Amino acid sequence: MSLHTATLIHRDDGTPWSPDYDDVYHSADGGLAQARAVFLAGNGLPQRWAGRRLFCLLETGFGIGINFLASWQAWREDPARCGRLHYFSVEKHPLTAADLAACHARLPEVAALAAQLQAQWPQALPGWHRLSFDEGRVLLTLLFADVAQALPEIDARFDAFYLDGFAPARNPQMWNDGIYRQCSRLAAPGATLATYTTAPMVREGLAQADFVCERLPGYGRKRHRLAGEFRPPHWHRPAAMAASVPPDTPVLVVGAGMAGAAIAETLALRGHPVTVLDAAAGPAGGASGLPAALFHPHLSPDDAILSRLVRKGLLSALGNWDALERRGHVLTGSRGGLAWPAADAAEEHAMRQAVERLRFPDGYMAFLPRNALSENCGLPLRFGGCWFAGCGWLDPRSLVGAQLATAGIDTRFGVRVERLDCTNGIWQAFDAAGRLLAAAPLAVLANSHDSERLVPGLCSLRHIRGQLSRIPAAMPSLRCAIAGAATMVNLGNSLVTGSTFDEDDEQSSPRASDRARNLAGLRALWPESPAPDDGDFGQDFVGFRAATNDHLPLIGALPDLAVLRAQGLQWRGRPVSELPRQPGLYGAFACGSRGLVWASLAAEIIACRIGGEPPPLENDLAAAVDPARFVLRKLRQGRLP
Numbered sequence: 001m002s003l004h005t006a007t008l009i010h011r012d013d014g015t016p017w018s019p020d021y022d023d024v025y026h027s028a029d030g031g032l033a034q035a036r037a038v039f040l041a042g043n044g045l046p047q048r049w050a051g052r053r054l055f056c057l058l059e060t061g062f063g064i065g066i067n068f069l070a071s072w073q074a075w076r077e078d079p080a081r082c083g084r085l086h087y088f089s090v091e092k093h094p095l096t097a098a099d100l101a102a103c104h105a106r107l108p109e110v111a112a113l114a115a116q117l118q119a120q121w122p123q124a125l126p127g128w129h130r131l132s133f134d135e136g137r138v139l140l141t142l143l144f145a146d147v148a149q150a151l152p153e154i155d156a157r158f159d160a161f162y163l164d165g166f167a168p169a170r171n172p173q174m175w176n177d178g179i180y181r182q183c184s185r186l187a188a189p190g191a192t193l194a195t196y197t198t199a200p201m202v203r204e205g206l207a208q209a210d211f212v213c214e215r216l217p218g219y220g221r222k223r224h225r226l227a228g229e230f231r232p233p234h235w236h237r238p239a240a241m242a243a244s245v246p247p248d249t250p251v252l253v254v255g256a257g258m259a260g261a262a263i264a265e266t267l268a269l270r271g272h273p274v275t276v277l278d279a280a281a282g283p284a285g286g287a288s289g290l291p292a293a294l295f296h297p298h299l300s301p302d303d304a305i306l307s308r309l310v311r312k313g314l315l316s317a318l319g320n321w322d323a324l325e326r327r328g329h330v331l332t333g334s335r336g337g338l339a340w341p342a343a344d345a346a347e348e349h350a351m352r353q354a355v356e357r358l359r360f361p362d363g364y365m366a367f368l369p370r371n372a373l374s375e376n377c378g379l380p381l382r383f384g385g386c387w388f389a390g391c392g393w394l395d396p397r398s399l400v401g402a403q404l405a406t407a408g409i410d411t412r413f414g415v416r417v418e419r420l421d422c423t424n425g426i427w428q429a430f431d432a433a434g435r436l437l438a439a440a441p442l443a444v445l446a447n448s449h450d451s452e453r454l455v456p457g458l459c460s461l462r463h464i465r466g467q468l469s470r471i472p473a474a475m476p477s478l479r480c481a482i483a484g485a486a487t488m489v490n491l492g493n494s495l496v497t498g499s500t501f502d503e504d505d506e507q508s509s510p511r512a513s514d515r516a517r518n519l520a521g522l523r524a525l526w527p528e529s530p531a532p533d534d535g536d537f538g539q540d541f542v543g544f545r546a547a548t549n550d551h552l553p554l555i556g557a558l559p560d561l562a563v564l565r566a567q568g569l570q571w572r573g574r575p576v577s578e579l580p581r582q583p584g585l586y587g588a589f590a591c592g593s594r595g596l597v598w599a600s601l602a603a604e605i606i607a608c609r610i611g612g613e614p615p616p617l618e619n620d621l622a623a624a625v626d627p628a629r630f631v632l633r634k635l636r637q638g639r640l641p
């Protein structure tokens, strides 16, 4: 599960060398020049991306990122560059940040770009990491995984391939028929390929995978290099990505909570005019109106799918919030660390074992014994537990406000969408009086529980009331947010604690008994905390979480239930990703107790789907949140009405 970072040594001539593979990271005659001569020229770049809206590139072996930096530099300098460059790169042994910086120090020609790459360089955590440069027009997706596992998890089409593993004889895992077959599966019409090696096994394997390759004069002391073109005998495979629409296609978003605001921001930044409709009087008028929401990883000893998804969502969210702050927004909260103390000795033991097994970087999650965790919190704890550096709490209202302030978003509050219809490819939202509120070719439902009413039959959502208490007690010693049996957030002159979790409880006003429950939980953590004070309960926050039975949200294109009902049998055995969808209709709801973690990821998934761009996450993770999963289950059980 954990990754082994690369061991890298600089040879006497300065060329970085891997002792594990006994090979150099790039030609001793210069990395950048090799990148341009072998990988860019071999793929006909920059000419081939000229004038295109989107160009997608896949590399095997990110290494130092020299090929990426050379490509990004060429893209920047090209007046005819494509609108967006997606650069996917697989890497099993990421460099440490220090090694990356040391290697980049030898590349003064691309120093400014290298500094930006270093600033976003992810921790060595398994999975996909999407980095955004030049206002999102260059997106680098780093797939930290073994190439054999990573490639089958991609659902995209690539216009160019850089094959850049270590030498085939030393690194056969990067050069075999399975890899070439995956390249063939992932190739867009007219795709090209380039590599520095001309080993016969590589040429033969690529030919078998329908890449017609040519030996060309090599770079530096290499006599030859290889350039190839994808020429399948028949073009029979369906396009992996949905047909894209122009980036200026208007979008209608229902809901201005964490989900709707993140989606509106992401789509507006991609050039879509966005109209957001919300029944509440202002932004974050639903569950997202809580004063402090926590964010942190999910821990499971086997890094279960929920843990991987939460990691993906968390990293997307942190990237999104960083970008908002770079644009000058102030988000209220703290990312100074979050503690999850164990409730008892058994849980403490399980936590320690799970963290030790996963061996993730300490900057992501660590187990701390009682004294160290207490020290971090500024509160004497009964047990040790998890320390999540870089996590903490956020006032979602500041986040939603910042996202909705993005140019290109028109917000309308106090308007409830009673009905959503599609006529001639245009989604129309009507109010209770039958008046048209807004219309657009694309619509996104981000209205929590009410999505289920607007598009019935997708799933049945759980309705979970939560009350969060705010107590006017200063606790200057508390240094971080605390989660677990009780939560605690320091707002300076008050504390936020809670929250209750009651299913099918519809009372929207706060209750004294719930405040008492919250304060009792707080006392278990902090015995000196104020006694329950019924008089203050009116100031508590009450919200309703929408959740599914599998605890995961619904994110993506909504299935076409009419087609599925009519042709049910035909779809029963198919993977969820292949189920028919309602053209132009998307959803992001049922965020449960993790709105902060899901919202930015949902926005990126939906924006990529709309734009026909490579998705930001692995197939198995996308399937786990696919809004069609419950329908497929019903179909298989013969229960789809």
Ligand SMILES: Cc1cc2nc3c(=O)[nH]c(=O)nc-3n(C[C@H](O)[C@H](O)[C@H](O)COP(=O)(O)OP(=O)(O)OC[C@H]3O[C@@H](n4cnc5c(N)ncnc54)[C@H](O)[C@@H]3O)c2cc1C
Pocket: 254, 255, 256, 257, 258, 259, 260, 277, 278, 279, 280, 284, 285, 286, 287, 288, 289, 290, 292, 293, 294, 295, 415, 416, 417, 418, 446, 447, 448, 450, 451, 465, 466, 467, 468, 498, 499, 500, 541, 542, 543, 544, 545, 588, 589, 590, 591, 592, 593, 594, 595, 596, 597
């Ligand atoms: C007490 C409590 C504590 C929580 N703690 C945390 C936490 O620590 N961390 C965390 O990440 N999450 C937490 N959550 C969960 C989090 O609040 C939710 O997951 C998140 O707010 C969901 O966001 P949303 O945008 O999907 O829904 P909402 O914020 O509920 O937004 C939906 C919006 O849709 C609008 N709407 C609904 N129907 C219509 C319609 N027909 N027409 C127009 N508008 C409509 C509503 O007015 C609302 O503004 C907590 C929730 C509660 C209740």
Ligand SMILES: C[S@@+](CC[C@H](N)C(=O)[O-])C[C@H]1O[C@@H](n2cnc3c(N)ncnc32)[C@H](O)[C@@H]1O
Pocket: 006, 024, 025, 026, 059, 060, 061, 062, 063, 064, 065, 066, 067, 068, 090, 091, 092, 093, 094, 145, 146, 147, 148, 164, 165, 166, 171, 173, 174
């Ligand atoms: C020649 S270097 C790549 C250089 C890189 N393209 C650059 O521009 O700096 C080869 C890379 O392949 C990676 N690698 C080796 N085996 C791998 C595997 N099985 N899966 C994924 N990456 C692998 C190595 O860790 C190394 O970083």
